[in-house]
Amino acid sequence: MTDISMPKATRAHADKRHRLAPRPDTAFRHFSEAVFADGALDGVTKQLIAVAVAHVTQCPWCIEGHVKAARRAGASGEQIMEAIWVAAEMRAGAAYAHSIKALELID
CATH class of the missing domain: 1.20.1290.10 (AhpD-like)
Structure with missing residues (x-):
């Protein structure tokens, strides 16, 4: 089996993503929180x-x-x-x- 090395997500990645595009990053985080909140499911x-x-x-x-x-x-x-x-x-x-x-x- 081939080992596919994928970089591990880090806090530094998250911080950089936010620095580069804060509004979409914040909006996506809020969207994700809303999607995974208890509701009909x-x-x-x-x-x-x-x-x-x-x-x-x-x-x-x-x-x-x-x-x-x-x-x-x-x-x-x-x-x-x-x-x-x-x-x-x-x-x-x-x-x-x-x-x-x-x-x-x-x-």
Whole structure:
């Protein structure tokens, strides 16, 4: 297996991001807080959705952050793994569904 070395996010990165574009950075932080606040969906459910989406988008930072946040919110390892399997099925399902384009072109 190939080790893909990804830089670790640090406080210095966050500070630099904010210095370079403070208004969008602050707006994004507030947006994120609003999105993950309890509402019609509770925090655990929202974090499980985020874990699934992070796997579909293949963002290693999102995977790390949202798995940790899901655990802090009370998600079990089993719930996290099921969310990942849902993501895997959806990604595979998209390839299956898009085969219609190829089927139309084959003949």
